[in-house]
Amino acid sequence: METKNIMIVGVGGQGSLLASKLLGHLLMEQGYDVKVSEVHGMSQRGGSVVTYVRYGDKVASPVIDKGEADYIVSFELLEAARWLSYLKPDGQIVTSTQQIDPMPVITGAAVYPENLVEKMRAAGAKVDALDCLALAEQAGSSKAVNIVLMGRLSHYFDLPEEAWQKSLEAMVPPKFLELNKKAFALGKNA
């Protein structure tokens, strides 16, 4: 199988690490070769962060380049737009509609662009946008946005529900499992 590419993008501190761990486990269990590339250090302090997940028969590069992503999973709208050029021409964006102003917007040096979902669609991208923060809060914690997004992403994968559940159980601490299962279902069925 040709290598498939998933990018997880967001703002440092939003919990993309758990999402990539879950995907890594899921895809490895399916028997694929997997590489997951993360960012640590300074950019995690509220900066733009990206994680690359690649899987297939044999994966070489640990990173995803422009025009290569089959999926971009985004925790924040501006970040989806920032990484748009990394999406394949027929790729799918799954994004939370949450907006977090970056410091240049806060200080007034830049403006947060409007109508990003429509603009990304106009640029040819398939965009699935939903209010993941509201769904996460409905599940019991604003921190569960990552799992809401994973639930939504599962929609586009031809994998049995049990496989996702098994990876959730393996990667999420037991005391948060029920909450996260709820978050997953809310994302999936939204």
Added chain:
Amino acid sequence: MKQLMLGNAAVARGLYEAGCCVISSYPGTPSTEITEEAAKYDEIYCEWAPNEKVAMEVAFGACLAGKRSFCAMKHVGLNVAADPLFTMSYTGVNAGMVIGVADDAGMHSSQNEQDSRHHAIASKVPMLEPADSAEALEFAKLAYELSEEYDTPVLLKMCTRIAHSQSLVELSDRVVPETKAYEKNIAKYVMMPGNAKRRHPFVEERTRKLTEWAETAPINRVEMGGTKLGIITSSTSYQYVKEVFGDSVSVLKLGMVNPLPVKLIKEFAAKVDKLAVVEELDPIIEGHCRKLGLEVMGKDVLPLEDEFSQNLIAAKLGGTVHTGAALEDAIPPRPPVMCAGCPHRGLFYTLSKNKCTVLGDIGCYTLGAVAPLAAMDMTLCMGASVSAIHGFNKARGAETEGKTVAVIGDSTFMHSGMTGLANIAYNQSNSTVIILDNSITGMTGHQQNPTTGYNIKGDPAGKIDLEQLCKAMGFNRVRVVDPYDLKACDQAVKEELAADEPSVIISRRPCALLKYVKHEAPLAVDTAKCVGCKNCMKIGCPAISMKEGKAHVDNTLCVGCGVCEQLCGVKAFHSTKKEG
């Protein structure tokens, strides 16, 4: 059983399987997780040392005593530890010793982009360079065999993309070699001129032997494919080359980057029409090829700066370049910022307000340089703030003494700020040094240090008292402030700058991200009271923005530190804490 493992965790696993017994490191992105992961194996003694030089010397002591040892650091950390490295090359080892060094091409979290291979060449120490997690594990084990067989420390070079990528590994059991006997050997281990002179020829002979090993070593691997182009490469560059070209080109994949083979490279070059070297940063393999008289493509087409990627290789060497759509709108950048509730914020606001010249240092607080605070004038390397303020004030005297400060974190101060402080105490410049004590090593993700009172496993440990230390050095003026208290900060900075003797301010409050730190309820803005003056925006808090002309607090980010509240002239902020 196969496991998905971070490159750094795979190094730690390799150390474990190789029977490594002692590890001493200083944290530094992207090397930190090697030691953190190794500390999870109870069989290995692990510690955070105050700096990389100490760490390397601890590891040397352990290998001298007969146990396999290790130390890890980032590329710039190897500069700090270069002193022991260069002479350990002469002494060699007793039990095996391996040094992990992680480069950061692209500077994801670094102040420069230096290429550690220069240190390997200059110190004449062999260097291995893995290209994924499986190799990271395997090479860590191989490094001990080479170390003991060739009587040398061995450098294991990681880079951000190998260190921080997960890929599949296979695990084996731990095998601990028998402890080597310690025997006194003055000629080998006491490096005074007469002995060192006799050791130098050994070093040159060792390099000759290692070059011979490199000619046939399985980790230097030829993968013949199409012969129109032959590419010599290593590390993550190898992965990009395979991604772009697959088997359509031939590849010489080097697992050992110092010393480099001669015959192997010449033979490979003879089998292909055109030869190219793909290596990030400096043209080291390329320069070697040129010395061998080979015609080679390299830095004439590929950049000396930044990371590579598959599209870059494709564009420069003739593969398929992928492109994607883009929006017409300018996408505002999202640079890293101090977190909401960061204790550094109040102090930097004070320095900004007092228009201080701020000589900075390495840590989260380097973000004090970012707008709107922009309260930093210099950042160079670990500890430079404290040494440089002394030079700055000696050069200009009273002109600068009253408005210049050095800022340095608790961990960085322990690393190499203390010696600079000793210089101020000794040579008496009227300098003010501010220690930003957030009770942890923050930037690298919360490692303990000698001032925190805990060791790498989180168990109680020795604790250095910063106030006592500064006083013992001869400082009469040492005071502690809470950076959440803007009035107290302002008073302390003004008074210490005005004093006519050297002084230390300790700005003390634990990092807001520490698990044990209890947060207050988020604040909210009474929009009826807010006059939209933007005073609260001066601190650059990511939780505060302007919505329709009024200040707005993001309650998912705010930790209720109350610094913004102190700037509000109309008392528009209030706590969302429920009464009773």
